[in-house]
Amino acid sequence: MPPTWIKHLVAKRDVMSGALCARGTRIPVAVILDSLAEGTTEEELLRSYPTLRPAHVRAALAYAADLAHEEQVIPLIAHAPQARREPTRRGRRRSA
Numbered sequence: 001m002p003p004t005w006i007k008h009l010v011a012k013r014d015v016m017s018g019a020l021c022a023r024g025t026r027i028p029v030a031v032i033l034d035s036l037a038e039g040t041t042e043e044e045l046l047r048s049y050p051t052l053r054p055a056h057v058r059a060a061l062a063y064a065a066d067l068a069h070e071e072q073v074i075p076l077i078a079h080a081p082q083a084r085r086e087p088t089r090r091g092r093r094r095s096a
Contacts, residue, residue, distance in 0.1 A: 003062065003063070003066055004059070004062050005058075005059035005060070005062040005063045005066070007023070007059075008022065008023050008053075008055050008056050008058075008059035009021065009022060009023060009029055009056070009059050009060065009063060010023045016028055020063070022051075022052055022053070022056035022059070022060070023056070024051065025049070025051040025052060025056070027049050027051065027052055027056070029060045029063060029064075032045065032052070032056065032057060032060040033060055033061075033064055035048075036057075036060075036061070042054065042057050045057060
């Protein structure tokens with residue numbers, strides 16, 4: 001059975017350089033997901049992009065969920081030691 005998002009999202013080589021977009025629009029899924037992650041509401045998204053439909057937003061979320069199940073995400077360590085910096089050397093310049 002194909003994923004539920006497949007009928008609402010499409011990637012075409014001649015549209016947005018092949019980026020996955022909401023079907024019938026030039027709105028990349030990444031823009032939808034980034035906006036939601038930044039706190040934009042679905043209503044604000046739909047107002048900002050008149051060609052976008054609620055089904056597109058749900059499909060983008062379903063796509064992201066599928067990716068999360070497929071990819072292994074390695075969490076960042078909250079307090080990892082920072083890389084050491086080499087001290088700057090002050091002094092005379094060498095002439096060539």
